[in-house]
Amino acid sequence: xxxxxxxxxxxxxxxxxxxxxxxxxxxxxxxxxxxxxxxxxxxxxxxxxxxxxxxxxxxxxxxxxxxxxxxxxxxxxxxxxxxxxxxxxxxxxxxxxxxxxxxxxxxxxxxxxxxxxxxxxxxxxxxxxxxxxxxxxxxxxxxxxxxxxxxxxxxxxxxxxxxxxxxxxxxxxxxxxxxxxxx
Numbered sequence: 418x419x420x421x422x423x424x425x426x427x428x429x430x431x432x433x434x435x436x437x438x439x440x441x442x443x444x445x446x447x448x449x450x451x452x453x454x455x456x457x458x459x460x461x462x463x464x465x466x467x468x469x470x471x472x473x474x475x476x477x478x479x480x481x482x483x484x485x486x487x488x489x490x491x492x493x494x495x496x497x498x499x500x501x502x503x504x505x506x507x508x509x510x511x512x513x514x515x516x517x518x519x520x521x522x523x524x525x526x527x528x529x530x531x532x533x534x535x536x537x538x539x540x541x542x543x544x545x546x547x548x549x550x551x552x553x554x555x556x557x558x559x560x561x562x563x564x565x566x567x568x569x570x571x572x573x574x575x576x577x578x579x580x581x582x583x584x585x586x587x588x589x590x591x592x593x594x595x596x597x598x599x600x
Contacts, residue, residue: 418495418497432550435504436504438505441499442498443578453494464542470486472550482537484498501525501584508520514532515532525587562581563576567588
């Protein structure tokens with residue numbers, strides 16, 4: 418799960434005409450209380466315990482749909498939250514959806530990027546290699562910084578946030594990150 422969170426940095430995510438490079442992720446595992454799967458198998462968490470490579474899309478605070486990549490073998494509840502993107506294609510569509518023109522404001526947060534890409538709860542359980550949400554491999558290794566997770570109160574001290582070093586598109590600047598070896 419931590420390897421997946423790190424290795425997604427630099428990959429592209431695309432939905433229809435819109436795409437971006439993943440510049441920030443966070444890992445979540447059923448062994449820690451910030452993960453939805455911590456409570457066990459429920460109708461809401463079923464996707465988290467399913468096969469890897471699926472989208473787990475849920476509503477946060479009743480407002481935003483958030484996109485996660487399920488990443489452990491079936492039966493283990495774990496996923497990687499896609500926190501921020503550097504926009505690539507479809508910027509005009511993203512800007513219209515977001516009501517923002519600054520490229521740094523389009524996808525610099527998990528709710529912003531799903532709004533910009535048009536990701537909704539209907540995308541839950543979709544195959545991330547077959548679509549409609551596609552995650553493609555990064556063309557080359559990239560420098561990654563590891564930091565503690567943000568925006569949560571439980572297990573926030575875990576260094577399970579990964580960011581593209583030097584990116585201007587992060588949701589929140591890196592606080593005390595350390596470089597990690599790309600794979």
